[in-house]
Structures are given as C-alpha cells and as structure tokens.
Amino acid sequence: MAPTLCAMCKTQRxxxxxxxxxxxxxxxxxxTIFEDEVHHTITSSNLFFPGEKVAIGASGGKDSTVxxxxxxxxxxxxxxxxxxxxxxxxxxxxxxxxxxxxxxKRNALQYEMPLKIVGYDxxxxxxxxxxxxxxxKKGNCTYCGVFRRQALDRGAKMLGIKHVVTGHNxxxxxxTVLMNLLRGDLSRLSRSTSIVTGDSRSEVKRSKPLKYSxxxxxxxxxxxxxxxxxxxxxxYSPEAFRGSARSLIKQxxxxxxxxxxxxxRSGEDMSRLVPGESSSPCDGCKTTPAAYAPVVEDDVGxxxxxxxxxxxxxxxxxxxxxxxxxxxxxxxxxxASTMAxxxxxxxxxxxxxxxxxxxxxxATRQVLGNCKRCGYxxxxxxxxxCTLLExxxxxxxxxxx
Amino acid sequence: xxxxxxxxxxxxxxVQTIPITVDFSGGLEMLFSNQRRHSLDVPAADDExxxxxxxxxxxxxxxxxxxxxxxxxxxxxxxxxVSSLSLSLSLTHTLSELPSHLGxxxxxxxxxxxxxMPRRLRLVMLIRSGSVSSSRPGILVLINDxxxxxxxxxxxxxxxGDNILFVSTLHGG
Numbered sequence: 213m214a215p216t217l218c219a220m221c222k223t224q225r226x227x228x229x230x231x232x233x234x235x236x237x238x239x240x241x242x243x244t245i246f247e248d249e250v251h252h253t254i255t256s257s258n259l260f261f262p263g264e265k266v267a268i269g270a271s272g273g274k275d276s277t278v279x280x281x282x283x284x285x286x287x288x289x290x291x292x293x294x295x296x297x298x299x300x301x302x303x304x305x306x307x308x309x310x311x312x313x314x315x316x317k318r319n320a321l322q323y324e325m326p327l328k329i330v331g332y333d334x335x336x337x338x339x340x341x342x343x344x345x346x347x348x349k350k351g352n353c354t355y356c357g358v359f360r361r362q363a364l365d366r367g368a369k370m371l372g373i374k375h376v377v378t379g380h381n382x383x384x385x386x387x388t389v390l391m392n393l394l395r396g397d398l399s400r401l402s403r404s405t406s407i408v409t410g411d412s413r414s415e416v417k418r419s420k421p422l423k424y425s426x427x428x429x430x431x432x433x434x435x436x437x438x439x440x441x442x443x444x445x446x447x448y449s450p451e452a453f454r455g456s457a458r459s460l461i462k463q464x465x466x467x468x469x470x471x472x473x474x475x476x477r478s479g480e481d482m483s484r485l486v487p488g489e490s491s492s493p494c495d496g497c498k499t500t501p502a503a504y505a506p507v508v509e510d511d512v513g514x515x516x517x518x519x520x521x522x523x524x525x526x527x528x529x530x531x532x533x534x535x536x537x538x539x540x541x542x543x544x545x546x547x548a549s550t551m552a553x554x555x556x557x558x559x560x561x562x563x564x565x566x567x568x569x570x571x572x573x574x575a576t577r578q579v580l581g582n583c584k585r586c587g588y589x590x591x592x593x594x595x596x597x598c599t600l601l602e603x604x605x606x607x608x609x610x611x612x613x
Numbered sequence: 614x615x616x617x618x619x620x621x622x623x624x625x626x627x628v629q630t631i632p633i634t635v636d637f638s639g640g641l642e643m644l645f646s647n648q649r650r651h652s653l654d655v656p657a658a659d660d661e662x663x664x665x666x667x668x669x670x671x672x673x674x675x676x677x678x679x680x681x682x683x684x685x686x687x688x689x690x691x692x693x694x695v696s697s698l699s700l701s702l703s704l705t706h707t708l709s710e711l712p713s714h715l716g717x718x719x720x721x722x723x724x725x726x727x728x729x730m731p732r733r734l735r736l737v738m739l740i741r742s743g744s745v746s747s748s749r750p751g752i753l754v755l756i757n758d759x760x761x762x763x764x765x766x767x768x769x770x771x772x773x774g775d776n777i778l779f780v781s782t783l784h785g786g
Contacts, residue, residue, distance in 0.1 A: 216763055227759040236763060274639070274782075383782075431639060431753060431782045432760075443640040443781065458783070462750035 220245070227436075231426050231469035239436050246433050250421055251286050257407050259419055260375070262293035267373045268325075269364050270298040272315035275379030277441040278430045279422055283377070284323050297371060298323075301363045302331040303356055304339020308447045315442035322440065330367035332359055336601055344448055346607050352448050355604075358596045362588055365416045373416070380420040383427035383461055386472045389479035390457045402483030405476065426472060428465075630654035631665060631771050635674065639781035641752070644681040651678060655771060667754065668767035670777065687752070687779075751783045 216226040216236050224238030237245065254260065268283065270276045280298060287294045300316045303309050313329060320327035333339045336359060344352050368376050385405060392401035403409055410417030422430065434441055464471040582588065583595035590596070635651045642649045659669045675688060754761035755778040756769055771777075 215759075225759070226763055227755075229760045229762045239758075427782045428753060431780055435638075435755070435778075435780060436758075443638070444643070445640065459750070462783075466750045 228432055231428050231465065232473055243433065243436060246429055247282055247285060250282050250425065251290060253424055254421055259421060260292055260294055264375060265295040265373045267297045267299040267368045267371060267376045269376055269378040270300050270316045270319065272312035272442040274430055274434050274441045274443060275381055275422065277319060277439050278434050279377060279379040280319060280323055281437065281439055296325050297373065298325050298327040299364065299367045299376065300329045301360055302329050304332050304341055305447060306341055308444060312442040315440060318440055328367055328371055330363055335363055335366060338604060343604060346604060349448050355600055358600055362597050368416045376416055376418050377421055378418060379422055381422045381425050381427045381430055382472050382476055385423055386461050386475035387454060387457045389475050391454060398486045401479055402486045405479040405483050629657040631657050631773050633771055633775045633777060636778040641779050641781045644687055645678050646680045664770045666767060666771065667761060667769045670771060751781065753780045753782060
C-alpha cells in the first residue's frame with residue numbers, strides 16, 4: 213500500500229485518520245489542528261480571562277495529562293495570561309491512586325506547574341479503602357463520586373482559585389448524554405452538556421475545554437507527543453451502567469465516527485428544550501450572567517468543526533434556526549402548534565407537557581442552598597456528602613473510634 | 614491461561630517467521646504479562662497458507678501471549694462471540710471438541726477449530742471469525758505509528774521489522 217500523504221501539508225506521510233471528518237493527517241499537522249481546535253473552543257466560548265488562576269483537575273490519566281499539556285502550550289502560544297495549577301484528588305486507594313499521583317508529580321515537573329493534592333482522608337476523615345472496608349465494593353462509586361465533586365471545589369478554594377478545568381472529552385459527554393437519556397433525567401442531561409457549569413453558591417466554576425475532542429485523538433495526541441500518563445482501571449468495581457453506555461458509544465463510533473459529536477450536539481439541542489432549565493447553566497452566576505449565555509449559544513455552532521463536513525450539516529443549519537428562536541417556551545409552543553395542525557384530532561400531545569412538568573423531577577429546577585453541616589452548596593438541608601458520611605460514621609468499626 | 618499454555622501450536626515444521634515488535638499501552642500491557650514491548654517471530658502464513666495479516670496477529674496474540682483471563686478487554690465483545698457460539702452449538706452435537714469453560718473459548722482460534730467442526734458451526738464461526746480477529750472497539754491499532762485504518766486494518770500484511778501498537782482508550786481519565 214503506497215503511503216497516503218497528509219491532506220494539509222501534502223508532503224508528510226499521513227499517520228492519523230480523524231474520526232470526525234476522515235481527514236488523513238501527518239503527525240505535525242494533527243498536533244497543530246488538535247491544539248487549534250481546543251484554542252477555538254476556548255476563545256469562542258470565552259472560557260478564560262487574562263490573569264485568571266485556573267486549576268487543572270489532574271488524575272494522571274490521558275485526558276487530564278493532555279489537557280495540562282495543551283493548556284500550557286496554548287497559554288504560551290496565544291498569551292492567555294493564565295496562572296495554571298494542577299489539582300489532584302487523593303481518594304486513598306492503594307495500588308491505584310498512589311501510583312497515578314506519582315504520574316501527576318512528574319507532570320508537575322514536566323509542565324512546571326505547582327501541584328496541590330487534596331485527600332479524602334483530610335476532607336472527610338475516610339479514605340476510599342476504608343469506605344470499601346466498611347460498606348463493601350458495591351455502591352462505593354457513589355461515595356467516591358459525591359466526595360470527588362466537593363473535593364475539587366474545596367481544593368480550588370484552598371488555593372483561592374475560582375475555576376477548575378477537567379479533562380472530560382467528547383466521548384465522556386456523549387456517554388453522559390446517553391446515560392441521562394436512558395435514565396430519563398433531562399435536567400441533568402442539560403447540565404452535563406454545558407461547557408461551563410457552576411453556580412453563584414459554588415463559587416467555583418467548572419469547564420471542559422476538551423468537550424469536543426475525541427478520546428481517540430486525545431490518546432493519539434498523547435502518543436505522538438510522548439506524554440507521560442497513567443492508565444489503570446480503578447481497582448474497585450467500575451460503574452456497570454456507564455460501562456454499557458461506553459461500549460455502545462465505542463461501537464457506534466466504529467460504524468459512524470461522527471456519531472460521538474452528533475450525540476454531544478443532540479444533547480445540547482435537547483437541553484435547550486428542557487423546561488425550567490435555561491440554556492445558560494448559571495443564570496445566577498456571580499460573574500455577569502450575560503457572559504455565560506453566549507457561552508452555550510456560541511459553543512454549539514462555535515465548534516464549527518462539524519458544520520457542512522458531515523451528514524450532520526443540515527442539523528447545524530437547523531440548530532442555527534433554533535437559536536434564533538430566543539426562548540425555549542417559544543419552541544415548545546411551536547412544536548405543539550405544529551402537532552396540533554398536523555393531527556387536529558390528537559389533543560393529548562400538547563397536554564402531555566404540563567403533566568410532565570408537574571410530576572417529573574426532571575422538570576423541577578433544583579433550588580440551591582447550603583448544607584447546614586458543612587456549608588457546601590446543596591439542594592437539601594444536609595448535602596449528599598454529609599449524609600453519606602453520617603451513615604459511614606455510624607458504621608465505623610469500634611476500634612477506630 | 615492454562616488452555617493457551619498447554620495447547621501446542623499446530624505442528625508445522627520449519628515455518629517461516631516474520632520478526633516484529635508488538636507494543637501494548639493504555640492499560641493493555643496488564644493483559645500481556647505487564648510487559649509493554651514484545652519482540653515476536655510470527656508465522657509468515659496462517660494455517661491456510663495466506664500471508665499473515667493483522668487479523669492473524671490478533672488471533673495469534675490471543676492464543677500465545679494473552680496471559681490474562683479478561684480476554685474481552687482485548688478482543689471484541691466476549692458476550693457476542695460466546696452467545697453466537699452457544700447458539701450454533703445448540704444446533705449441533707459436537708461440544709466435546711471445544712473447551713467447556715466459557716472463559717477459554719475465546720482462545721480457540723476459529724482457524725484451529727474449524728476442521729473438526731460440523732458444517733453449520735463452521736459457517737457461524739466463519740462469520741464470527743471477522744470479529745474475533747479484530748481488537749475490540751476502543752482499542753487503537755497503530756502500524757508503524759500509522760492508524761491501521763490507513764493501512765487496511767485487519768488485512769494489512771505483516772512485514773519484517775514492523776511495529777504494531779495496541780493502545781487502549783478505555784482506561785482512566
């Protein structure tokens with residue numbers, strides 16, 4: 213087979229076939245375009261402001277390692293003026309997290325970034341090893357997930373940082389969209405697709421600069437840039453449900469590589485139709501709410517990478533049209549009236565919506581307050597972490613008290 | 614594991630071999646004795662005399678180098694394979710030629726097993742063999758650093774000195 217030449221530079225041998233548009237690229241051009249696209253995501257959604265202190269949630273895995281590397285490169289190349297810090301969570305899992313933290317420590321040296329490690333033990337008085345010892349392996353991911361969410365925020369606060377970036381990639385987002393769709397949780401689906409999440413109460417906002425980057429390209433980027441990352445599955449049982457969504461996504465990708473970005477975009481489109489869930493994830497945000505609204509708006513079309521190149525092009529056009537219809541209420545009426553016109557006899561459909569609004573939890577927007585125990589933001593009196601901790605502390609073996 | 618260890622390769626004397634290096638990363642190395650790089654001499658042709666390709670290499674690795682029972686982390690969906698196998702077996706009466714333990718079923722390369730199979734089963738296995746010779750979705754295959762999609766995927770014929778990298782995208786984040 214004669215070597216194919218790179219579609220961009222036309223001189224080097226193509227080594228990469230991009231999943232989203234089948235472009236065949238050489239190593240150098242691939243690295244450039246990967247970085248350029250992340251830069252585009254960052255600038256088109258106004259993710260950062262000059263001088264901002266940003267913590268990179270670093271696990272030592274491929275995604276966060278690539279994120280740290282790309283952000284360092286872009287920060288220097290385009291003069292973002294960011295103050296980047298690595299923030300790692302030590303869940304306290306021997307044989308897994310202690311090893312990956314070694315990778316993060318090496319990354320801190322390689323990228324010349326300060327590193328902060330926050331442990332579950334210091335935050336909650338429990339390591340995950342101890343949690344598993346107490347409750348068993350089943351369901352331990354719930355604890356870990358609830359604890360981690362707070363831990364990143366708290367770690368950022370300790371550092372006086374108000375913005376945490378995470379390495380979530382397009383595959384992760386697509387996976388989450390599918391999971392929430394399968395659970396019927398449209399409210400969460402909406403939140404999971406936003407590039408920036410956060411709330412006035414949380415004080416720390418989160419964003420996903422790699423939201424449009426394929427996992428495949430992240431792995432290839434790490435490979436071709438010879439990045440040092442850690443890859444081992446957590447020793448405690450993986451989430452079975454996520455696992456199924458994940459294999460489904462991977463199989464879809466094989467048949468139709470653009471499916472992943474298409475799911476992400478469908479998720480974004482659906483989120484705008486969710487009643488009570490505005491397209492802006494943080495309408496109560498401290499930093500001007502107006503600054504956020506365009507984030508999500510831009511972000512869909514702004515990615516640009518897909519428009520016109522894939523069979524999804526017409527969807528992008530429709531999306532544009534949708535965006536012109538300012539409010540989602542307008543959209544709902546639109547849909548309903550179209551239906552009514554088409555099927556005059558069928559009156560149930562328009563009625564369905566109000567019923568759903570009243571009954572389903574998906575439609576109720578969470579009202580955030582603060583946990584009475586730890587002060588962390590929560591929609592309940594006592595936050596999830598404190599509730600879990602209470603249960604744990606009751607069961608703590610006598611010896612340890 | 615034991616099945617693979619005790620099962621002698623089909624006795625073909627003085628087989629020509631191709632020296633290649635195979636790398637595993639992204640967590641796959643743990644399935645292959647925790648060793649990232651394997652220097653191998655693979656047979657130059659498969660049992661039917663066709664030049665060895667990537668599909669053959671995947672089957673070859675499954676039967677020789679894969680030391681971990683979690684074969685489904687490497688080859689395509691264990692369940693799909695096993696279920697189609699059981700389905701076809703229920704139509705026939707020859708269970709004895711196959712290892713009964715499901716976990717080791719995947720070690721039986723369709724090519725090894727085919728001659729002793731009843732016709733119906735052979736057919737099904739031929740259909741399935743396409744999947745078995747393919748690594749599972751989520752594993753990238755690089756042939757001399759190039760995406761295997763640019764090189765003809767399973768059909769790429771191995772050349773002396775080739776480097777084949779299997780890298781998992783599935784682990785950690």
